[in-house]
Amino acid sequence: MSTHDNLPQADGNEEKKAESPIESIENPTTEESESVTPVIEENATNDDVKIEEASNTEVTTEEPSSSEKEEVVAEISKEEVPTESSNDAIQNEMDEAVAKDSEDEAKLERHDIEKKDYHAMTKDQLISELRHLIKNEKIQAIKEHVEEIKTEFNAKFNEEVEQKKDEFLAEGGNIIDFYYSTPLKKEFNSVYFDYKEKRNAYYQNLKKDLQVNLQKRLDIIEELKGLLNVEENINSTYNHFKEIKERWHNAGPIPRDKYNTVWNTYHHHTENFYDFLHLNRDFRDLDFKHNLEQKLKIIERATELAQETDVNRAFRELQILHKMWKEDLGPVAKEYREPIWEKFSALTKQIHENRQEFFKVQDKVYEQNLVVKQGIINKIIEVSSDHPKNHNGWQQKIKEIEALREDFFKAGKVPLSANEETWSHFKSAVRDFNRNKNAFYKGLKKDQFDNLNKKMELIKIAEDNKDSDDFSVTTPLMKKIQADWKKIGHVPRKDSDRIWKRFKDACNFYFDRIHAEKNEANKEELVSYEKKLAHIEALKELKLSGDPKNDLDIIKENIKTWKSLGRVPYKKRNIESDYHKVLDGFFEQLNLSRQETEMIKYENKLNSLANQSDDRALRNEQNFIRKKIEEVHNEIRQLENNLQFFKNTDDSNPLVIDVRKNIEKHKESLVVWKNKLKKIKEL
Numbered sequence: 001m002s003t004h005d006n007l008p009q010a011d012g013n014e015e016k017k018a019e020s021p022i023e024s025i026e027n028p029t030t031e032e033s034e035s036v037t038p039v040i041e042e043n044a045t046n047d048d049v050k051i052e053e054a055s056n057t058e059v060t061t062e063e064p065s066s067s068e069k070e071e072v073v074a075e076i077s078k079e080e081v082p083t084e085s086s087n088d089a090i091q092n093e094m095d096e097a098v099a100k101d102s103e104d105e106a107k108l109e110r111h112d113i114e115k116k117d118y119h120a121m122t123k124d125q126l127i128s129e130l131r132h133l134i135k136n137e138k139i140q141a142i143k144e145h146v147e148e149i150k151t152e153f154n155a156k157f158n159e160e161v162e163q164k165k166d167e168f169l170a171e172g173g174n175i176i177d178f179y180y181s182t183p184l185k186k187e188f189n190s191v192y193f194d195y196k197e198k199r200n201a202y203y204q205n206l207k208k209d210l211q212v213n214l215q216k217r218l219d220i221i222e223e224l225k226g227l228l229n230v231e232e233n234i235n236s237t238y239n240h241f242k243e244i245k246e247r248w249h250n251a252g253p254i255p256r257d258k259y260n261t262v263w264n265t266y267h268h269h270t271e272n273f274y275d276f277l278h279l280n281r282d283f284r285d286l287d288f289k290h291n292l293e294q295k296l297k298i299i300e301r302a303t304e305l306a307q308e309t310d311v312n313r314a315f316r317e318l319q320i321l322h323k324m325w326k327e328d329l330g331p332v333a334k335e336y337r338e339p340i341w342e343k344f345s346a347l348t349k350q351i352h353e354n355r356q357e358f359f360k361v362q363d364k365v366y367e368q369n370l371v372v373k374q375g376i377i378n379k380i381i382e383v384s385s386d387h388p389k390n391h392n393g394w395q396q397k398i399k400e401i402e403a404l405r406e407d408f409f410k411a412g413k414v415p416l417s418a419n420e421e422t423w424s425h426f427k428s429a430v431r432d433f434n435r436n437k438n439a440f441y442k443g444l445k446k447d448q449f450d451n452l453n454k455k456m457e458l459i460k461i462a463e464d465n466k467d468s469d470d471f472s473v474t475t476p477l478m479k480k481i482q483a484d485w486k487k488i489g490h491v492p493r494k495d496s497d498r499i500w501k502r503f504k505d506a507c508n509f510y511f512d513r514i515h516a517e518k519n520e521a522n523k524e525e526l527v528s529y530e531k532k533l534a535h536i537e538a539l540k541e542l543k544l545s546g547d548p549k550n551d552l553d554i555i556k557e558n559i560k561t562w563k564s565l566g567r568v569p570y571k572k573r574n575i576e577s578d579y580h581k582v583l584d585g586f587f588e589q590l591n592l593s594r595q596e597t598e599m600i601k602y603e604n605k606l607n608s609l610a611n612q613s614d615d616r617a618l619r620n621e622q623n624f625i626r627k628k629i630e631e632v633h634n635e636i637r638q639l640e641n642n643l644q645f646f647k648n649t650d651d652s653n654p655l656v657i658d659v660r661k662n663i664e665k666h667k668e669s670l671v672v673w674k675n676k677l678k679k680i681k682e683l
Contacts, residue, residue, distance in 0.1 A: 113137055115145060118152040119409040123184050126153045130191050139198045140206075146195055153188050159427070163434050170438040171445075213252040217262055220248050224269045228276055241273055249328060263327070270330065285333075292332040295340055298325055302347040311351075311358040318351050369412040370422065376408045377425050384433040391444065391490065394437055401433055445492065452491040455499055458484060462506035471514055478510055528566035532575055535562060539582050548590050555586050556600060598672050602679065618680065625677045632670045639663045 113133075118126060130149050133142045164180045224244050227237060254262060274284060298321050305321075308314035325344065332340065383401060388394050414422050458481045468474040485503060490496070539558060544551040568575055580601075587597040639662050646656045 113141060113145060115148070118148055120406075121152070123153055123156055123188070126156075127184065127188050127191060130188070130195070134191070134195050134198065139195070139202045142195075143199075146192075150192060157182075157185055157188075159430070162427075162431060166431070166434050167438050170435075170442045210253060210255045214254040214258055214262070216251045217248065217254060217266070220244055220251065221262075221266055221269060224266070224273065227273055274331070287330055288333045291329045292336060292340070294329050295325060295332060295344070298329075299340065299344050299347065302344060302351070306347050306350045306354065308354075311355040314351050315355050318348060322348070363415060366413055366415045370414040370418055372411045373408055373414060373422055373426070376404055376411065377422075377429050380404050380426075380429040380433065384429065384436060387436055387440065394440055397433075398437065401430065405430065444490075448490055448492045451489045452495055452499070454488050455485060455491060455503065458488075459499060459503045459506065462503055462510070466506045466510040468510070471517075474510070475514065478507060482507060522569060525567050525569045525572075529568040529572045529575065531565045532562065532568060532579070535565060536575070536579055536582060539579075542586075544586065544589055551586070551590055552600070555583065555590075559583070559601065599675055599679070602676050622677070622680045625673055625680060629670065629673045629677065632666050632673060636663055636666045636670065639666070 116129065118129070121129065126149050130146060133145055133149075160182075161180050165175075165178055168178050168180075169175065224241075227241060227244070248266065274287075302318065302321055305314040305317055331337065380401060383397060383404070386397070388397060408426055413419075461481050462478065465474050465477060491499065542554070542558075544554070562579060583601075584597070587600075639659055642659055643656070643663075646653065646659070649656055651657075
């Protein structure tokens with residue numbers, strides 16, 4: 001006889017033969033009275049009433065992410081699933097689960113709350129999700145969600161703390177002076193503290209309610225005991241018993257540590273009452289029939305759960321079915337008691353086996369995830385082994401490591417036994433990379449300070465010379481320091497924009513002044529160009545009188561006027577050749593030789609040089625003429641020497657003729673240069 005249906009029966013001779021329900025056990029055909037679709041809830045324990053201390057700003061560096069830990073399904077962890085196949089072991093587990101579940105029946109919504117991928121969330125997103133849960137869900141239903149969010153946030157913040165600590169020490173800081181916090185950490189602590197206060201208030205009220213419900217049930221038991229001594233009509237007594245059962249059913253949860261004792265006491269006195277009912281089998285058989293119908297419906301639902309693909313959901317609902325079987329329903333007729341219990345036990349065993357098989361498959365997935373994560377760790381170590389020599393190289397490495405970190409967090413859970421070791425290897429690999437990176441940037445900072453000093457020297461030169469009017473000397477200097485600036489490497493980021501602005505402002509100030517003066521000069525040169533164009537057009541209309549002396553004076557005066565019109569833009573300098581072509585036409589009309597023409601033009605140039613206050617221009621011109629005379633002499637000597645090679649050659653030879661022509665041409669040029677030198681000496 002099962003201990004779960006051990007209510008005493010009336011004497012067998014007095015029992016009314018009931019219809020056999022065995023066929024219904026195998027293929028339930030009993031009419032549906034109510035849908036058996038319960039949903040499991042999170043179970044409160046006495047320990048839940050305690051309030052945890054606020055999390056410290058400094059987190060434990062070796063704490064793994066909660067999603068790396070084995071998820072506890074319902075109230076029994078995977079490790080607690082019995083490996084033995086006995087019905088007693090499975091039933092003991094179910095009894096324990098029901099006892100836990102009965103303490104707090106207000107948590108049925110827990111398993112309807114979506115548990116998101118907290119691994120992939122940023123710290124901002126974790127805070128937002130925590131705030132959403134506290135605001136929109138029942139506080140007693142979100143414990144696992146909140147603790148996983150807390151562990152995820154602390155793991156991410158801890159990694160950031162470790163990196164900042166390494167950077168602090170790399171810069172020469174003392175570990176006792178290190179402190180690091182962020183507004184995000186403070187915000188998370190504040191939101192988490194709100195959760196704990198709200199949760200504490202809930203469990204304080206729950207504890208009071210559990211005690212009140214306990215007293216109600218104890219009072220009901222006393223009332224049930226008194227039914228045996230009440231002198232009243234059996235119908236009235238039975239109705240009173242039904243009313244007591246209804247109040248018991250609605251009395252609410254009680255403390256877990258009192259659960260079994262109170263329920264056993266209630267069942268004991270219920271059995272006594274059924275003994276009392278042996279005088280009236282109709283009432284007893286009516287209850288037996290009702291209980292049988294309901295237990296067959298429970299078996300029918302358990303049969304469906306045995307085919308359920310969501311094994312966690314099936315296990316949670318199985319807890320509810322066991323609770324209903326034990327708490328809500330009384331005994332059935334003796335001849336049906338063992339068959340229906342064995343059927344229900346067999347279905348319970350099958351659901352447990354389905355769940356165990358699910359965990360085996362899940363273990364294989366976790367093993368695959370472990371292989372993936374180990375590969376990612378090895379890749380991080382490989383990337384870290386190459387130490388770039390420049391900033392851009394390290395920035396590329398940082399991006400690679402960050403991508404690998406994201407892949408690690410998205411790779412999924414690993415077996416619980418390997419979780420701590422995997423997490424430790426991962427953090428060690430990332431920390432080694434950060435140390436190498438920080439060592440590079442520590443050395444880089446020294447170079448950057450040297451570069452800063454070099455650039456400050458260039459800034460001083462630029463600012464000292466930005467007001468200079470000696471453009472011919474200062475412009476090359478300013479261009480050189482700009483080129484030197486580009487050759488100098490990076491400076492500390494906090495100084496980069498500031499010093500660049502100073503240097504750029506000084507250089508721009510100087511070159512803006514040059515451009516302004518050039519623009520002004522260009523305006524004057526354009527005016528001169530327009531005047532010279534008009535002068536050429538007027539000269540083209542000039543008609544010589546035929547008097548050589550008078551016409552020569554007119555041409556000289558015209559040349560003087562041309563010189564007085566000033567410079568033209570560099571791109572318009574071809575206007576000078578246009579002017580000389582017109583002049584050459586006039587000189588041809590006067591039958592002047594090339595030498596005479598050159599001397600007339602040169603005489604006008606000398607007059608311009610003589611009008612300058614500084615006589616350096618005349619001295620430079622005289623040196624230039626002497627140099628040209630020397631060059632022409634050398635050319636003539638070279639050509640005369642070349643003739644020696646043709647002394648036995650006929651004078652009609654084309655090469656000889658060409659050399660002689662060049663000698664004559666240079667001699668004519670020599671005469672012109674000597675006359676120019678003579679003119680300078682006269683001045």
